[in-house]
Amino acid sequence: MSERTDLLLSIADDELVLGWRNSEWTGIAPFLEEDVAFSSIAQNEIGHARALYELAAAELGTTADELAFDRSPAEYRCAPLVQLRKLEWARTIARHWLYETADEIRLAALRASDDPEIAGIAAKMDREEAYHRMHAEMWVERLLSSDEGRARLNEAVDELWPYALGVLDDGLRPELRSRVERRLGRALPDVEPVSRDVHEAELAELLEEMTMVRRSAPAGARW
Amino acid sequence: MALSHKVTEADVWAALAEIPDPEIPVISLIDLGVVKDVEVEEGIVRIDFTPTFMGCPALDAMQRAMEAKIAELGAEADVRVLLDDSWSTDKITPEGREKLRAAGFAPPAPRPAGKLELVQLRSNGFRCPYCGSTETRLDNLFGPTPCRSIRYCTACRQPFEQFKTI
Numbered sequence: 001m002s003e004r005t006d007l008l009l010s011i012a013d014d015e016l017v018l019g020w021r022n023s024e025w026t027g028i029a030p031f032l033e034e035d036v037a038f039s040s041i042a043q044n045e046i047g048h049a050r051a052l053y054e055l056a057a058a059e060l061g062t063t064a065d066e067l068a069f070d071r072s073p074a075e076y077r078c079a080p081l082v083q084l085r086k087l088e089w090a091r092t093i094a095r096h097w098l099y100e101t102a103d104e105i106r107l108a109a110l111r112a113s114d115d116p117e118i119a120g121i122a123a124k125m126d127r128e129e130a131y132h133r134m135h136a137e138m139w140v141e142r143l144l145s146s147d148e149g150r151a152r153l154n155e156a157v158d159e160l161w162p163y164a165l166g167v168l169d170d171g172l173r174p175e176l177r178s179r180v181e182r183r184l185g186r187a188l189p190d191v192e193p194v195s196r197d198v199h200e201a202e203l204a205e206l207l208e209e210m211t212m213v214r215r216s217a218p219a220g221a222r223w
Numbered sequence: 224m225a226l227s228h229k230v231t232e233a234d235v236w237a238a239l240a241e242i243p244d245p246e247i248p249v250i251s252l253i254d255l256g257v258v259k260d261v262e263v264e265e266g267i268v269r270i271d272f273t274p275t276f277m278g279c280p281a282l283d284a285m286q287r288a289m290e291a292k293i294a295e296l297g298a299e300a301d302v303r304v305l306l307d308d309s310w311s312t313d314k315i316t317p318e319g320r321e322k323l324r325a326a327g328f329a330p331p332a333p334r335p336a337g338k339l340e341l342v343q344l345r346s347n348g349f350r351c352p353y354c355g356s357t358e359t360r361l362d363n364l365f366g367p368t369p370c371r372s373i374r375y376c377t378a379c380r381q382p383f384e385q386f387k388t389i
Contacts, residue, residue, distance in 0.1 A: 048278070127308075
């Protein structure tokens, strides 16, 4: 597999799996606006995943659906940050903010790519991601405005920090650290990033659920 | 249908202007600005199509509708989906914006020169499509479809759908 395909699959897997995680709030978010927001963000992320899988599929001679649904859990390249099933609001918000911050840094690097397809798709994704970032920022602002919110956000960020670092390559991590530290107004520990080679048990459970319909119709479902 | 003449690019543009947006049928695909280019060569109509929001489920329907419309002209369509960055909400035509407003959707604000900031969306520079007041506030960045936010007009006390600027 080329380095380009590996990169495309890493980002596509991040977006697909996080999109799925976000969609787990559909119907059960703390209030209606968040129900709508997380569902809409999920839809965007899965749209991004599809476009990225299509680019990778053209190179691998397969289809976007096969890449999304037919690989074994060990073949997924997504960062463990998106694999975690955090059905608790403060951690969901912390994950959302950390991921979107890392993703902004990654997209800025990709937009400067010499590869016109990658630069173009990154710029297109970024237009939509701007709304995800604003949404995350509204929550950070809200949580930092009260003692309880601040404590819960900080606790969740501490727990997720090694995972957040694992979203980015070595070269881009200092930028993530500086942005997060600046926003929280404190230093974060030096920790070993959780690498993309790690597959959390929660990923296998997610894939089992996500591919259930597809596996139930081996000849191909139509709807 | 007997063809009186060979299909021209002008025929294709005119035909595509008759296709309604699958989700907001008051505007056409041409109003929406998603057709970047049309070329006719030896009976094949090549259409360069620039998707709007990448996760929009209407994209497949738009593609099928264009293929069907070109078939009605007696030609074969080759719709090329361009996943580049050429579409933005600034591509919606002035006619398209007016049709959106008339149907109760506030058209997108023009893209700012720099980065789109939350502070702009929180400002009251957005006009209510019902009463025309700019006394409106951001209610939710997200709405019923990927392309819309929800705002609330404090003048006529009506929530409304605001097209996102992307």
